[in-house]
Amino acid sequence: MVESKHKWKAWLYLAPAIVLLLIFTVWPIINTVRMSLLEGYNSMSAVGGATYSFGIGNFKQVLEYNYFLQCLGNTMLLCVLTVPLSTILALLIAVCLNAIKPLQRLLQTIFFLPYVTNSIAIGMVFAAMFNMVGSAFGGENEIIITAGIINNVIEFFGGHAVNWINAGSSYAANVVVMVVYIVWNALPFKILILLGGLQSINRQYYDAARVDGTSRRRVFTRITVPLLSPMLAYVVITGFIGGFKEYSSIVGIFGEDMGPAGAPGRLNTMVGFIYDSLSTQQGRASAAALILFGIIFVVTMINLYVSKKKTHY
């Protein structure tokens, strides 16, 4: 057979990619599994010749560690809040963008800008917007010297300035800031995908619906959303995967402390936890990484299962 004759050639062409994948993807995965199963593994002492017993001690330790559970909670909370919110917003914006003719290109570009902007930079801008420089809050003598634009707006409308991210701020306020930031950051990609999907829907379906006397709402729910469902599924799945890997957004707003001054680590995430553990406790980090992998895997499977039932192609 011609094909088998040329098989070695095919492998040769594939070799560079395969070698790189083996070194930088496959081996690390295997090694992570290995390290996670060596109780209390530490690369420094490993070099020193220390031996470790084999077992699930790392996993146990991680799952019993309150700080890890807090990180897990933060990650879950942000995921659950931001993915649906950003998807719905992106859908609405995409539908609106698709409906307007003039300036569509310009608006598309504007909406896409956050995507090409560094997330740390965006985080710093958001931090400045929500910032509040002054003394601690609540007391009567304290004077706010300068407040970020968000608080300025709140005060303009007669509200009371909120301590969003500074020392003494509440967890809820922190989460609100994170949700706003993550949603805003996630929108462009989702809008891009959904707008592309919308524009690929045959106009005739809408003409047919009009001739059939369909109301706008019904057109949206019965035609646009179902025909967009493959894109929606894609956006939700990648949204959850991205959400579970949330890290740099927290750094962007709160810096490497992963929390407001006085409460470091309060908003830390799974990836943050893994990163923190990496330098000293690779065993623990590996176990946490595998747990994260497991969670993403399960959530994606659920997503795929649901979307198979609900999407139509």
Add this chain to the structure above:
Amino acid sequence: MKIVLQNLTKVFPSRNKKAGEEVIAVNDFTFEIPDGKLIGLLGPSGCGKSTTLYMISGLQKPTGGKIFFGDDDVTELSAENRGVGLVFQNYALYPHMTVKQNILFPLQNLRGADKLSKEEMLERALYAARLVQIDNLMDRKPSELSGGQQQRVAIARALVKMPKVLLLDEPLSNLDARLRLQTREEIRRIQKETGITTIFVTHDQEEAMSISDLIVVMKLGVVQQIGQPQEVYDDPQNLFVAKFLGTPPINVFDGKVEGGRLYIGDAAVLDVPGVADQEVTVGIRPEGFVPDENGPLVCRLNSVEVMGRDVSVVSSHPAAQTPAIRSIINADCKVNSGETVSYTLKPHKVLLFSKTDESRIYFEVK
């Protein structure tokens, strides 16, 4: 319900503002479509037939003129409120819905007084499905149907709300030849059964002639002729209509009239009393040739194609505008397999047209 088009005009603005000029897709179309008839809008692509259809549906707004359904002016009424049924060229079935859901969809849109109960909806959907004979496919998705079945679903969806007007945009163009024959009979049958005023658009003259009560021939946005198919075929008002209708197409010659006789080349082929001396374009239908050894029109014989009932003779003549002249003659007539073939002409199959504006020149047929 009768439909009246009054000076209907549609102008598309030019896409390029500097260079382009606007396109007049439909120009001053006035016509009253009688109630319960099947009308074929016929013309080559770009003649404005689809635009006319979409203006009647309400999907496109006319630039000028008015549209009446019965006595109601619907020109300003949007597509949602016109209550027409429209079958798109590629059917536009909702791909995510089953056949049943597709057919039910227009009914579920009904609001207020027209709102139907679930049972009534199902009943109507089944009735429409039975009418087009797809009631056994109700739970399939459009992707699981053949082209012909999709076509039927599209017709059922258009019919289910019992529209006053049914519009079909190139309904047969996506079907293969056999299915096309079958489906056009089907459309005719359904139209007869429901009595809904139906307008369909086609570029296939055979299709239009075979099932329409009336055909409208259009060219570049201008209506050329309206009439019963046979009438338009026998008595075209200009060269365009004569050329557009008929398979094989009409044979066109350069000729001249002198002293009441028609000359093609140097031969006087026919008496045409009452026509002033002038250069003319002569159209002769394929069935207008009678082989006759002493006939005046002598052509070079190219080939004889036997088609069973008829014989198609392909010949050529220096005065013809096309390289091949095609005549259809009865198989009983013998054609000598010589170098040439001679014909006499049937006077009512010979049509004369002005050289200047291609309009018909009438003469007395004895």
